[in-house]
Amino acid sequence: MNTTSNRKGKIKDINGPIVTIELPGVQNGEQVRIGSLGLYGEVISLEGNEALAQIYESTEMVRPGESVEGLGHPLSVELGPGLIGGIFDGVQRPLEAMFLKAGDQIPRGLSPLPLDRDKVWHFVPSENLEPNMPIINGAVLGRVQETETIEHRILVPPNISGELIELAPEGDYHLEESIGQVRDQQGEIHHLKLYHRWPVRRPRPYQSRDNGIEPLITGQRILDTFFPLLKGSKCAVPGPFGAGKTVVQHQVARWANADIVIYVGCGERGNELVDVLDSFPKLKDPYTGRPLMDRTLLIANTSNMPVVAREASIYVGITIAEYYRDQGYDVVMLADSTSRWAEALREVSGRLGQMPVEEGYPAYLASRLAAFYERAGRVDTMDCGKGSVTLIGAVSPPGGDFSEPVTSHTKEIIQTFWALSKELADARHYPAIDWVDSFSADVSTAAEWWHENIDREWEKRRSQALGMLARDAELSRIVNLVGPEALSSAQRWVLEGAALIKEGVLQQSALDPVDTFSSPEKQFMLLDLILSVYDAGADLIELGVPVQELSEMSVLARLRRCKELYDSNQIDQLNAFREEALNDFKEIHSEYAQRGEQPA
Amino acid sequence: MSAKEYRTASSARGGLLTVANVPNIAFGDRVHIRDQQGNTRNGQVIRSSDEEVLIQVFEGTSELDLESTWVRFLDEPVEIALSPEILGRIFNGLGEPRDYRPPIVSSLRRSISAAAFNPAARTYPKEFIQTGISTIDGLNSLVRGQKLPIFSASGLPHNRLAAQIVRQAKLPDDDSRFSVVFAAMGVSYADARFFQEEFASSGVLGNVVMFVNMADDPPVERLSLPRMALTAAEYLAFDLDRHVLVVMTDMTHYAEALREVATAKGDVPARKGYPGYLYSDLAEIYERSGRIKDRHGSITLVPVLSMPSDDITHPIPDLTGYITEGQIVLSRELHNQGIYPPVHISPSLSRLMKDGIGKDFTREDHPHVSNQLYALYARALETRNLASIIGADELSTRDRRYLEFADAFENRFVRQSEDEDRSIEETLNLAWDLLSTFPPQALTRVNETEIAKYHRQSV
Ligand SMILES: Nc1ncnc2c1ncn2[C@@H]1O[C@H](COP(=O)(O)OP(=O)(O)OP(=O)(O)O)[C@@H](O)[C@H]1O
Numbered sequence A: 001m002n003t004t005s006n007r008k009g010k011i012k013d014i015n016g017p018i019v020t021i022e023l024p025g026v027q028n029g030e031q032v033r034i035g036s037l038g039l040y041g042e043v044i045s046l047e048g049n050e051a052l053a054q055i056y057e058s059t060e061m062v063r064p065g066e067s068v069e070g071l072g073h074p075l076s077v078e079l080g081p082g083l084i085g086g087i088f089d090g091v092q093r094p095l096e097a098m099f100l101k102a103g104d105q106i107p108r109g110l111s112p113l114p115l116d117r118d119k120v121w122h123f124v125p126s127e128n129l130e131p132n133m134p135i136i137n138g139a140v141l142g143r144v145q146e147t148e149t150i151e152h153r154i155l156v157p158p159n160i161s162g163e164l165i166e167l168a169p170e171g172d173y174h175l176e177e178s179i180g181q182v183r184d185q186q187g188e189i190h191h192l193k194l195y196h197r198w199p200v201r202r203p204r205p206y207q208s209r210d211n212g213i214e215p216l217i218t219g220q221r222i223l224d225t226f227f228p229l230l231k232g233s234k235c236a237v238p239g240p241f242g243a244g245k246t247v248v249q250h251q252v253a254r255w256a257n258a259d260i261v262i263y264v265g266c267g268e269r270g271n272e273l274v275d276v277l278d279s280f281p282k283l284k285d286p287y288t289g290r291p292l293m294d295r296t297l298l299i300a301n302t303s304n305m306p307v308v309a310r311e312a313s314i315y316v317g318i319t320i321a322e323y324y325r326d327q328g329y330d331v332v333m334l335a336d337s338t339s340r341w342a343e344a345l346r347e348v349s350g351r352l353g354q355m356p357v358e359e360g361y362p363a364y365l366a367s368r369l370a371a372f373y374e375r376a377g378r379v380d381t382m383d384c385g386k387g388s389v390t391l392i393g394a395v396s397p398p399g400g401d402f403s404e405p406v407t408s409h410t411k412e413i414i415q416t417f418w419a420l421s422k423e424l425a426d427a428r429h430y431p432a433i434d435w436v437d438s439f440s441a442d443v444s445t446a447a448e449w450w451h452e453n454i455d456r457e458w459e460k461r462r463s464q465a466l467g468m469l470a471r472d473a474e475l476s477r478i479v480n481l482v483g484p485e486a487l488s489s490a491q492r493w494v495l496e497g498a499a500l501i502k503e504g505v506l507q508q509s510a511l512d513p514v515d516t517f518s519s520p521e522k523q524f525m526l527l528d529l530i531l532s533v534y535d536a537g538a539d540l541i542e543l544g545v546p547v548q549e550l551s552e553m554s555v556l557a558r559l560r561r562c563k564e565l566y567d568s569n570q571i572d573q574l575n576a577f578r579e580e581a582l583n584d585f586k587e588i589h590s591e592y593a594q595r596g597e598q599p600a
Numbered sequence B: 001m002s003a004k005e006y007r008t009a010s011s012a013r014g015g016l017l018t019v020a021n022v023p024n025i026a027f028g029d030r031v032h033i034r035d036q037q038g039n040t041r042n043g044q045v046i047r048s049s050d051e052e053v054l055i056q057v058f059e060g061t062s063e064l065d066l067e068s069t070w071v072r073f074l075d076e077p078v079e080i081a082l083s084p085e086i087l088g089r090i091f092n093g094l095g096e097p098r099d100y101r102p103p104i105v106s107s108l109r110r111s112i113s114a115a116a117f118n119p120a121a122r123t124y125p126k127e128f129i130q131t132g133i134s135t136i137d138g139l140n141s142l143v144r145g146q147k148l149p150i151f152s153a154s155g156l157p158h159n160r161l162a163a164q165i166v167r168q169a170k171l172p173d174d175d176s177r178f179s180v181v182f183a184a185m186g187v188s189y190a191d192a193r194f195f196q197e198e199f200a201s202s203g204v205l206g207n208v209v210m211f212v213n214m215a216d217d218p219p220v221e222r223l224s225l226p227r228m229a230l231t232a233a234e235y236l237a238f239d240l241d242r243h244v245l246v247v248m249t250d251m252t253h254y255a256e257a258l259r260e261v262a263t264a265k266g267d268v269p270a271r272k273g274y275p276g277y278l279y280s281d282l283a284e285i286y287e288r289s290g291r292i293k294d295r296h297g298s299i300t301l302v303p304v305l306s307m308p309s310d311d312i313t314h315p316i317p318d319l320t321g322y323i324t325e326g327q328i329v330l331s332r333e334l335h336n337q338g339i340y341p342p343v344h345i346s347p348s349l350s351r352l353m354k355d356g357i358g359k360d361f362t363r364e365d366h367p368h369v370s371n372q373l374y375a376l377y378a379r380a381l382e383t384r385n386l387a388s389i390i391g392a393d394e395l396s397t398r399d400r401r402y403l404e405f406a407d408a409f410e411n412r413f414v415r416q417s418e419d420e421d422r423s424i425e426e427t428l429n430l431a432w433d434l435l436s437t438f439p440p441q442a443l444t445r446v447n448e449t450e451i452a453k454y455h456r457q458s459v
């Protein structure tokens, strides 16, 4: 990228991952390599002729006086075919290749290229392009089939536009081969390849922003039906340890109707990434029938990897997400966990001696968080129509306390909040998403979609269910004060109905092969079925049927199990069961109606 | 390798020693410090610049005087010597023998701060370990390569539980036992002796490596001790193909030592005075467990920690829970009722259980049985709460059944004796005894086939 020869300097001070260097002419944000191992890092501040660099790898046994090299460019990622299906570390080093090359542990100073240079790709140039045409940045030069389902659109890099001088014919090309030439306004000629580089801390350009219009369907009932998230929106999943943040994110990665899924394991467990690597190739994308890995990409900075690369990892992830967005795709990026990213910021700022404001975090925490989430959105791309990046960040509040800085700042930024609760998780109510603390600012937009595509009653049924859950909480408080005897039959039937909603709709096992995914049709059917049963029961109670008799109906046990008895393709069977269930109520109804007609 | 020696110490405070005018010392370098009595202390460089270096002194800096202190830079990282001879031995946190036997002589020396495992090199842990303890095997199963801590508190029998796990852990149909690495930080003599006698009486002593730092030993040594222990464990697992069970106690003392040093360094505190990097530091330790592709051995990690003031939201248990693959939580309430092991199942969790149990590993009904017991017990605890407010007599018959279940669960399922080694079959059958006190339609977490096969009313 940079043609000037690299500058040399030396190390002055080593304080863990923060190293003071002397490197004349170095720029803020510039990439450096330090010491005899050539460890990678990035300049984060300048003062006089000294600069501070954060190093992405352990600095053990590095010494003052060793040499430093400035690379002349900021931290950038390679963007081109071959990303999908891969696993990269926090600075986009390919982990699979590193494993084959260097063994079980990640050695220092190793820097294999992210994209495979030996691989050939079949390139098909865009038909509408001809030499001597003006061409803009982000224009589609041609296509490459990256995976069975993903057509990779080769874009003119964001910083280049001008006149197309040459475009390669259809054929097989290596990444480094030229597939076109563009002359810019200054007359400089750029050779374009199948890939380009882009600095991770600079958002990629687009034409304009647009509002989200369509919900992301995740196949998770409590998410889609109760707290919908729009494509292009931003969402946080906060919760104490073990409450289910990672499972929620894995479920979204598995079942969401997105084109591309980018999963960033930021400061979390190594085994959780292995879980994805093991299970995704065996699972089928419910929309395309192809292995899930064909649309998935992993970025891994596990909790034991150097902290500084953790800070970089989410920028690497979001930049790749934007790149696929620019190709016109709906991308979902999951970051588990943004708290670890914030902690990495804190660690670096602490080492720099910056003034902490709350719980050791620097004053710029809120603005960094906001700027990061701002990179989500649905946009008009330069040349590929609409594209979107949906951002879902896990938050891991210390002690599960949502008032801590990262959770509270995040809450102000996002539109959808899936709050996980320890109480629910302890009772093994999964997903442990608290229906009181969670919210979605986009229910009315989502409702339009549901009404059009699934059922006109969606919003009404959703509100009715939430209303019952709220009544349930109230009534339970009364029971806990004075006992169940204080409640009327109708009130006790509300408790029963709420229990049915919790067990039959809200609880959804990620581990059950049937229940793990619920199509929107099935979601609505289950909700509507349970509410219809509740309504039918409420009528009977008006007629004087004792609540006891209703609670003991055998059909209720089956109702609780419907979710795992019928999969998303068995809507007919579910309908048949519905008839059967409501019939049982009708029978009781006619029985009591007859009795009611007879004088006592 | 030319070691460099200096006599330019310029300050000594809280376990940290500063030495001036010592150019080009490597970060992380190992250091020998000779005090005025001529005794040698050990240290490690934790900051290095042209002008001065900062050294963390493992034995502490008390009674050091600046004039007569000699500092020798060894030009190597902190390492441990490894050979099969480490089995049966006892070391301190610096890897020096504390059993009055000669040091390990070996050409194989490894830095104790190993590079992180490449996630692409890991395999997902899946093999169920039978500990013989129902609350673990049945409800929070441990698998080979998992990191599953015990959250305890002062006065609770975590050591006895850890010892029972060490004694009984095996694969269900394989009698080979684990090699054990035992890491003790800041423990009392009584506790250290307890473990030693335990290992001796169960005949595993020759298969155990112990790293011990007593309560009155220098706290800074606690920082290197778990890393010594895990480097030894990695050697046993991945060089010698053994299945290793690492027991660490007490991680709270470790974290306190870390805080002590951090405070002396002037690091910005995050919560309760603990430095912001406590999470990453603990993760460096805990993430060294696991399974690696094409390697026969494994490292299963059971750290024990005491929750200060029984508070699970305290940074030490909290950050641990965020890193480990679940936790076994002990309860003072159960302990006070005389129930051993006092495992409180509600906050306990094993995240790797899902792939290690069921048809191919334990029994087909296991996942659902576990779920069902959890759901019933959660409901039973609510009912017990209610009963304590309105009185048990006010409860419906349905609710009373839950109350009885809670008692039976705690007294028959949770409670077992210290030498009771229940097979997973026995644990699951016991579970069905309890489930069968409910009519089948009340059991919605187990499926109809399982009910038909195991529910006592159906059989
Ligand atoms: N929908 C679900 N279905 C079944 N089990 C679930 C579900 N959600 C969570 N669990 C259970 O909860 C456990 C913990 O979930 P998870 O690992 O997602 O927690 P977490 O919030 O990410 O915790 P941490 O912050 O420590 O990473 C899982 O291992 C699984 O056993």
Ligand SMILES: [Mg+2]
Pocket (backbone or CB within 6 Å): A245, A246, A247, A268, A336
């Ligand atoms: Mg998680």
